[in-house]
Amino acid sequence: MLPYFPFGQQFNDKMGTMPLTNRDRFIDVDDHYQSEVALKRQLLQELPAYYFQSAPVQDLAQWEVVDLILNNLASAYPDTFRLQCEGDQWLWQNSLLNEETSFTFGDSATLPYAPLDWVGRQLQEDLLLLSGDSANLVAGQLCFGNGWSLDEKMGLPFWEIHAPINPIVEPMMRSAQKLMERLPAGKPIWRLNWSIKASDQLDMTSRHTPALNQHLNDCLPDINAENAGDHLFIRIERQILSRLRESKAILFSIHTYQNLVSRERSERPQSASLISQVLRTTPEAMLAYKGITPYFNHLINYLNTGTITN
Ligand code: HEM
Numbered sequence: 001m002l003p004y005f006p007f008g009q010q011f012n013d014k015m016g017t018m019p020l021t022n023r024d025r026f027i028d029v030d031d032h033y034q035s036e037v038a039l040k041r042q043l044l045q046e047l048p049a050y051y052f053q054s055a056p057v058q059d060l061a062q063w064e065v066v067d068l069i070l071n072n073l074a075s076a077y078p079d080t081f082r083l084q085c086e087g088d089q090w091l092w093q094n095s096l097l098n099e100e101t102s103f104t105f106g107d108s109a110t111l112p113y114a115p116l117d118w119v120g121r122q123l124q125e126d127l128l129l130l131s132g133d134s135a136n137l138v139a140g141q142l143c144f145g146n147g148w149s150l151d152e153k154m155g156l157p158f159w160e161i162h163a164p165i166n167p168i169v170e171p172m173m174r175s176a177q178k179l180m181e182r183l184p185a186g187k188p189i190w191r192l193n194w195s196i197k198a199s200d201q202l203d204m205t206s207r208h209t210p211a212l213n214q215h216l217n218d219c220l221p222d223i224n225a226e227n228a229g230d231h232l233f234i235r236i237e238r239q240i241l242s243r244l245r246e247s248k249a250i251l252f253s254i255h256t257y258q259n260l261v262s263r264e265r266s267e268r269p270q271s272a273s274l275i276s277q278v279l280r281t282t283p284e285a286m287l288a289y290k291g292i293t294p295y296f297n298h299l300i301n302y303l304n305t306g307t308i309t310n
Contacts, residue, residue, distance in 0.1 A: 001267040002259045003030070004238055006192035007274040010281040015172050017179065020188040020240060026072045027123050028238070028255050029080065033096055036124045036202065040143045043203060044121065050207070052117045053150045054129075054139035061129050061247035062115035062139065063106055068242070068251070069119050094122060117141055124255055130158065131249040135180040137161060138249070144256045145205040146195065146235065147291075152206060168283045180241070183250060188242035195290045196279075196299065198223075200233045200258050220294055225301030229262030232299060234275070261299070276303035 006016070020026065044051050054062065070092055074083040082093040088105045101118075103110040111118045120127045120141035128140040134157035142150050153161050158180050165173050183189065198216045201208065223231045238255045265272045279292070279300060287293050 002234060002236055002257050002264060003028070004192050004236055004257065005268065005271065005274075006194045006236060007271070007278045009274075009277055011278050011283070011286070013169060013172055015176055015179070015191060017189045017191045017241075020190045020242075024190065025076060026188070026240065026242075027069060027076065027125060027253070029073070029077055029096070029124070030257075033124060036144075037097065037121065039202060040124075040141075041121055043143045044117070044141075050149065050151065050205070051143050052114070052120070052141045053154050054114055054116060055155070058129060058131070058139045058247075058249070059108060059115070061131065061244055061249040061251075062108075064244040064247055064249075065127065065129070065251055066115045066119045067105070068244070069123065073122070092122075097122075125253040126256075128252040128254075129249050130180070130252060131247070132157075133181070134158060135177075135250060142205065144202045144254070146237065146256070147204055147206060147209060149206040166285055166289060168286055180250065183241060183243045185243040185245040185248070188240055190238060190240045193237040193239060195235045196261070196292050196295075197233045197235050197258075198231060198295070200235075200260070202256060202258075216291075216294065223295050223298050225298050228295060228298040228302035229265055230260065232261045232295065233258045234261055234264055261302075265303075272303040272305070276300055279303075 070081075070083050070090075073081040080095050084091040085105070088107070090103055090105050092101045092103075094100075101111070108115055113121070116127060116129065116139055126140070126142045126144055128142065129138050130136060131138045136155060136157045137153050138155070140150050140154070158177055159165075159173070162173055179189070197204075198219050199212055201212065204212060219231055236257045238257070240253045242251045244251060261275070279287070279296065284293070287296055292299070
């Protein structure tokens with residue numbers, strides 16, 4: 001079952017942001033930790049410059065992320081992660097990976113990778129850094145992006161990252177931009193994003209778009225109202241925005257979760273009707289943007305247990 005379920009009574013055109021409280025996990029370590037971290041590391045080894053990029057002057061922000069994340073992991077999962085700090089000499093122990101790393105905090109030469117790149121290899125989340133008045137994307141480790149890549153968005157301000165903005169979500173995006181400008185340090189917020197996919201491939205960065213489109217075309221003839229739930233996956237992103245205290249940059253972390261529609265349906269009572277209600281109230285342009293249009297009717301019919309609609 002998905003740990004988060006963003007389907008309510010209808011399509012929500014609001015930001016859906018909530019304060020991240022002390023009870024909420026900042027970094028989520030789940031049963032997929034080992035496989036997802038291994039996949040991340042494999043991708044980073046194959047195409048390092050595609051999956052990790054940074055503007056040259058982001059050292060302070062990158063180290064703040066190391067500090068934030070390691071301290072969070074060590075306090076949220078004390079049996080799994082351990083952090084010992086003696087002045088600038090830090091020792092990080094990760095028992096899930098059976099790894100130990102000692103380094104001098106603030107000295108990038110003592111880590112095997114850039115600080116953001118190194119710390120990103122300790123967790124399942126993608127990590128992005130935005131900086132300046134217009135919140136430009138200045139650094140990131142993005143392995144599980146949903147239809148985008150660092151190559152396309154690096155350097156762009158928040159507004160242009162989202163361009164062209166669909167008129168349906170324009171008011172939401174204006175509020176989001178204000179929120180980015182005003183987000184105070186130490187008061188992180190989170191939101192969920194959702195989509196429905198014909199594949200559960202985690203790495204959906206743009207280099208895979210042609211192959212994923214081909215896969216969809218190949219599966220489409222097999223999808224019908226009886227089996228749509230066995231072909232389609234719910235893909236959820238839990239996104240957290242945190243302002244860093246010293247650099248004032250914003251850390252944007254994304255944890256991607258997925259589940260087969262039929263599995264979610266059997267595991268979570270009411271999920272079929274809630275997903276159906278949201279899909280039926282989602283504007284057509286948004287369905288098209290999310291790539292759901294080609295199987296929309298079959299999916300709705302499946303969720304409504306087989307009633308045929310057109
Ligand atoms: C409160 C903050 C944010 C809100 C409300 C928001 C909202 C949205 C919405 C509505 C979409 C359209 C897709 C969908 O709904 O499935 C989207 C796409 C996207 N968002 Fe955000 N977003 C936020 C923060 C960010 C940040 C900080 C980044 C930084 C990298 C980002 C990067 C993207 C990208 C790359 C896309 C895909 C754009 C494309 O199709 O090229 N978002 N976002």
